[in-house]
Amino acid sequence: MRGAIIGAMLALTGCAGGAAPVAPSAAAQSAPVAVSIVRDGDVWTAEYRFPRAAPVWAFIRSADAEATGRSWRAASWAVETPGVRLERIGRYDALVADSGNVPEVVRIRFTPFTDELRSDYVPALALGGGAVALFDDHFLLFSAPRDVVAGLPVDLTGQPIDDSGTRVTFRDSAGPLLHRGRRSPEVTTQNSNSYILFGARDPIVTDTMAAAIDPALPSWLADALRELTPAILSRYAAELGPAPGGPPTLLASWAGPTPGRASMNGGVVPGTIIMRFDGEGLVERNPEMINLARWFIAHEGSHFWLGQAVRYERSRDAWMLEGGADLLAIRTVQALDPAYDWKGEINRALRECAGLIENRGVASAEDRGQNRAYYACGAVFALVAEARSGRPYSAFVRGLVEANREDGVLTRDEWLDALDGVAGDPGLRADIETLLDQGSAQPRQALAALLRRAGIAHVVGENGLPRLQ
Numbered sequence: 001m002r003g004a005i006i007g008a009m010l011a012l013t014g015c016a017g018g019a020a021p022v023a024p025s026a027a028a029q030s031a032p033v034a035v036s037i038v039r040d041g042d043v044w045t046a047e048y049r050f051p052r053a054a055p056v057w058a059f060i061r062s063a064d065a066e067a068t069g070r071s072w073r074a075a076s077w078a079v080e081t082p083g084v085r086l087e088r089i090g091r092y093d094a095l096v097a098d099s100g101n102v103p104e105v106v107r108i109r110f111t112p113f114t115d116e117l118r119s120d121y122v123p124a125l126a127l128g129g130g131a132v133a134l135f136d137d138h139f140l141l142f143s144a145p146r147d148v149v150a151g152l153p154v155d156l157t158g159q160p161i162d163d164s165g166t167r168v169t170f171r172d173s174a175g176p177l178l179h180r181g182r183r184s185p186e187v188t189t190q191n192s193n194s195y196i197l198f199g200a201r202d203p204i205v206t207d208t209m210a211a212a213i214d215p216a217l218p219s220w221l222a223d224a225l226r227e228l229t230p231a232i233l234s235r236y237a238a239e240l241g242p243a244p245g246g247p248p249t250l251l252a253s254w255a256g257p258t259p260g261r262a263s264m265n266g267g268v269v270p271g272t273i274i275m276r277f278d279g280e281g282l283v284e285r286n287p288e289m290i291n292l293a294r295w296f297i298a299h300e301g302s303h304f305w306l307g308q309a310v311r312y313e314r315s316r317d318a319w320m321l322e323g324g325a326d327l328l329a330i331r332t333v334q335a336l337d338p339a340y341d342w343k344g345e346i347n348r349a350l351r352e353c354a355g356l357i358e359n360r361g362v363a364s365a366e367d368r369g370q371n372r373a374y375y376a377c378g379a380v381f382a383l384v385a386e387a388r389s390g391r392p393y394s395a396f397v398r399g400l401v402e403a404n405r406e407d408g409v410l411t412r413d414e415w416l417d418a419l420d421g422v423a424g425d426p427g428l429r430a431d432i433e434t435l436l437d438q439g440s441a442q443p444r445q446a447l448a449a450l451l452r453r454a455g456i457a458h459v460v461g462e463n464g465l466p467r468l469q
């Protein structure tokens with residue numbers, strides 16, 4: 001992840017596919033909770049059906065609203081069914097029976113909550129013209145006795161709760177929904193961590209991607225996104241094969257011409273890129289923002305393959321995904337824009353990598369808070385694999401994805417084996433392993449030697465730093 005990007009959404013996605021989803025103890029002893037989310041005109045309702053009797057049903061994701069530090073559900077939900085109320089118990093929002101058990105069917109009316117949460121995804125994104133995307137996992141519930149809920153930590157793993165899953169069904173009386181690249185009258189998800197879009201006006205939907213763009217966005221920006229998004233995502237699909245779980249989708253919204261601002265916030269959930277533009281500085285054409293958006297879509301879009309189709313085994317292997325995403329993005333932007341200075345981007349990576357690995361390996365960068373090493377050094381290693389393969393880097397990645405799609409995990413050895421397969425020189429693997437595990441006493445010279453060995457044309461500056469010319 002890079003660029004002028006924010007807070008809550010990103011903190012969770014962590015940019016790569018390595019992060020585990022919220023996974024409470026999943027002893028599925030009974031049928032799942034079922035909830036039906038319906039928009040009928042301006043009225044939004046959630047109707048819950050519970051598979052078993054319980055006095056308390058609590059919401060798995062119960063982060064507070066960023067602005068108030070209080071429950072966002074309390075501010076935007078109203079329980080219509082008598083005998084049950086919404087209450088805060090410890091760290092959790094909960095549906096609580098006035099006496100005995102919560103009724104089997106509970107109906108709630110709500111207003112989509114579009115403000116930020118503390119360390120969780122925005123519950124709803126307004127995309128203008130009546131289009132609203134809802135995040136499904138905010139509707140998930142578990143049951144547990146009240147005194148247990150009161151003492152639960154944020155991480156529910158291993159806690160004594162009864163979670164049989166929640167099946168969420170979405171419907172809009174006004175027309176089809178858009179979810180993970182497909183339009184349909186009804187969408188059902190279970191623990192999918194995704195946004196379901198209601199009321200999209202003229203979304204772009206192709207076999208390989210979809211995009212819904214706020215009609216209120218400044219037209220130069222909307223036009224740029226309409227052009228860039230299919231160009232980038234369809235290109236990846238052609239190069240890398242189908243994305244897992246359906247065509248990738250981009251949702252772009254406009255926060256308005258806030259005085260003194262020109263910003264883009266972005267985030268990624270499975271299958272979907274979210275971008276939110278804000279500020280008076282974007283009312284007139286702003287080429288810098290086009291470059292930023294282009295890079296963001298190209299880097300994040302590649303993670304649907306390098307991150308979601310295959311993820312890493314351990315976070316210290318992030319260099320395979322982040323460096324790979326950077327080189328895929330570089331090659332993609334280069335293809336779209338002949339004037340793009342791709343060598344400058346590689347040279348930045350060489351310089352940055354050299355500064356982060358003196359006597360310290362790339363793999364342990366997370367331990368010292370230098371995660372940039374995964375991007376910079378990972379991009380250099382990706383360049384080495386590309387150069388030795390004699391083919392575009394996307395072909396190398398496609399091989400990795402196809403070989404590992406089934407178990408979904410790309411290990412460091414699998415990456416290095418693939419390098420051996422194209423390199424015809426076991427010394428390259430050894431050199432990269434040394435940089436991964438130990439770094440180098442002379443990082444600049446070590447990177448220059450690596451480029452030389454890979455046959456990548458470069459010059460060496462007076463300071464010993466190699467660069468492409």
Ligand SMILES: [Zn+2]
Nearest residue numbers: 001015016325
């Ligand atoms: Zn990334």
